[in-house]
Amino acid sequence: MRTISLSVVIITLLAAVSASGQSAQTQVTFTKDVAPIFQGRCQICHHPGTFAPMSLMTYEDARPWARSIKEKVLMREMPPWHLDKNVGVQYFSNDISLTDEQIATIVKWVDAGAVKGNPADMPPTRKFDDNETWQIGEPDRVITLPKDVIVKAKAPDQWPDILVDPGLTEDRYLKGVQIIPVKGFPVIHHIRTSLVEPAAQTLHSGKLDDTDGTLEVGEMGVFLNEYAIGKKGDVFPEGSGRLVKAGTKINFQFHLHSVGTETPTNVALGLKFYPKGYVPKHVISSTTVSVAEIDLRPNTDNVRSDGYLTLVKSARLLSFQPHMHNRGKAECLEAIYPNGKVEMLSCAKFYFNWHINYVYRDDAAPLLPQGTVLHSISWHDNTAGNKFNPDPDAQITWGQRTVDEMGSAWISWYYMSEQDYKKEVEERKAAQRILTSSRE
Numbered sequence: 001m002r003t004i005s006l007s008v009v010i011i012t013l014l015a016a017v018s019a020s021g022q023s024a025q026t027q028v029t030f031t032k033d034v035a036p037i038f039q040g041r042c043q044i045c046h047h048p049g050t051f052a053p054m055s056l057m058t059y060e061d062a063r064p065w066a067r068s069i070k071e072k073v074l075m076r077e078m079p080p081w082h083l084d085k086n087v088g089v090q091y092f093s094n095d096i097s098l099t100d101e102q103i104a105t106i107v108k109w110v111d112a113g114a115v116k117g118n119p120a121d122m123p124p125t126r127k128f129d130d131n132e133t134w135q136i137g138e139p140d141r142v143i144t145l146p147k148d149v150i151v152k153a154k155a156p157d158q159w160p161d162i163l164v165d166p167g168l169t170e171d172r173y174l175k176g177v178q179i180i181p182v183k184g185f186p187v188i189h190h191i192r193t194s195l196v197e198p199a200a201q202t203l204h205s206g207k208l209d210d211t212d213g214t215l216e217v218g219e220m221g222v223f224l225n226e227y228a229i230g231k232k233g234d235v236f237p238e239g240s241g242r243l244v245k246a247g248t249k250i251n252f253q254f255h256l257h258s259v260g261t262e263t264p265t266n267v268a269l270g271l272k273f274y275p276k277g278y279v280p281k282h283v284i285s286s287t288t289v290s291v292a293e294i295d296l297r298p299n300t301d302n303v304r305s306d307g308y309l310t311l312v313k314s315a316r317l318l319s320f321q322p323h324m325h326n327r328g329k330a331e332c333l334e335a336i337y338p339n340g341k342v343e344m345l346s347c348a349k350f351y352f353n354w355h356i357n358y359v360y361r362d363d364a365a366p367l368l369p370q371g372t373v374l375h376s377i378s379w380h381d382n383t384a385g386n387k388f389n390p391d392p393d394a395q396i397t398w399g400q401r402t403v404d405e406m407g408s409a410w411i412s413w414y415y416m417s418e419q420d421y422k423k424e425v426e427e428r429k430a431a432q433r434i435l436t437s438s439r440e
Contacts, residue, residue, distance in 0.1 A: 028109040029117025030059045037102050038062065039126045041079050045229050047128055049186055051257060057125065059116045066114040073103050080228075080354045084347040087332075091364035094231070094357075135233035136176030139270030141166065143250055144182065148264035151187045151256050158256045159402060163196065165249050166271075173241035173280055176272035177225045178233030184265030189255040190228040190355060193269055194221025198247040221251040223286040223321070223410050226357050233270070237318075237362060240282035240414050241274055255353070282414035284318065289333065289376040291407035296327060296382040296396040305407045307376040314421035317366040320346045321357040321410040322378075325402050326388045328352060329381040333409045338371040352388040357410070367425055370418070378407030 028034065038046070038056045046056035055061040062069065072078040076085070081097035083090075098106075109115075143166045151158070181188050224242070225234045236242065250269060274280060291305035322331035332347035345366055346358060360366065368374075384392045396405050416424070 031117035032121035034109050066110045070110040082349040088344045088346045091361040093361045094359045136178045136272045140273045141271045143269040145266050148266045151263045153262045155258045162252045170246050173274045176235040178270045179227035180268045182268050184263045186259050187263045192226045192253045193224040194251040196221040196249045241280040242284040284414050286412045288408040289374045294398040294405045298393045301381045301383045303380045305378045309374045311372045313415040314370045315368050315413045318412040319359045322350045323408040325405050327380045327382050329379040332377045334375045336373040376409035
């Protein structure tokens with residue numbers, strides 16, 4: 001009996017030691033496990049001098065925010081990538097979201113007490129350049145605001161639209177575009193630029209200010225590109241480009257916020273052209289799949305609106321960007337094919353502080369046959385539960401002002417010949433067959 005008891009004790013001790021060793025090996029620490037995630041996905045916004053509310057550069061920076069970080073990553077509110085992970089296309093060239101494994105690591109770290117770990121495991125500090133570089137290559141033309149926008153030390157957030165004449169005297173095709181903040185980096189939340197062609201300029205009653213060449217206008221123009229911290233330049237797929245017509249002006253739409261110090265702000269928009277006379281095979285266009293009417297009654301939630309757009313030719317869809325105002329909640333884009341099949345392409349939650357353009361990866365960009373109807377579905381929340389809602393007791397209808405509402409799925413695409421469309425569809429199917437057979 002004594003021998004058996006001793007054996008049991010030894011086995012129990014060995015099991016305890018083994019469990020302890022396994023626990024030590026699987027313990028999640030900041031220095032070894034969490035810091036690399038923050039460096040790759042979070043610190044581009046969360047470092048000193050940016051608009052983020054706190055830095056996540058060090059353990060001491062991050063530890064007080066541990067529970068809040070857990071909540072935000074579980075809700076997929078941070079990093080700001082609000083696409084529904086359960087429906088539609090899931091491959092994007094600008095995806096900054098966390099993987100399920102990364103989220104699980106952060107949650108495990110917080111739940112276990114958010115320990116620091118061995119300082120020797122900490123990766124080298126990530127460095128951030130004071131000035132961004134041109135990812136599109138050296139631009140052929142750089143456009144700045146004729147005068148700085150002054151953001152007061154203390155003021156509500158601002159969304160100014162500023163129209164600038166870049167002096168384009170001939171039609172040219174763009175192969176790349178990028179925005180770089182040159183002043184006031186910490187006060188810039190995001191910037192969206194749009195092309196306002198000569199015909200569209202006559203639709204607006206604003207008057208040019210002779211002193212600085214800018215015009216305060218309502219939201220206008222065809223989407224060109226967007227800047228948000230960490231976003232790189234846009235280089236269009238090989239053989240495709242965007243036409244910029246002579247006389248086109250550029251509308252800069254800002255989201256600016258105060259940081260406690262009066263701050264002058266300016267940006268540089270870099271345009272990279274194809275050679276003069278060159279016409280790309282595919283001309284990229286942008287438009288909205290928009291609802292015609294919106295009627296939000298006071299204190300109502302999940303109010304749905306629908307918009308439709310028919311493709312007159314076969315097309316390759318390049319990007320999807322929900323656009324609403326304060327009461328926007330979510331937006332989806334689906335394809336209704338000529339044969340009656342319906343496919344959800346993308347869905348995303350909408351947060352008024354973030355205007356994210358989801359750019360499909362080249363090998364996943366939807367290929368849509370002629371006659372496809374693109375269907376946008378917008379949901380709005382006009383209740384007090386929506387923290388962006390300035391007045392839940394108001395009845396809201398469609399309009400250009402921020403206090404009005406919209407439901408617009410911005411899309412970029414290019415039309416394809418039937419021959420090119422069928423060829424790409426067959427190449428996709430072949431690639432899928434190879435992938436499927438390799439898994440068997």
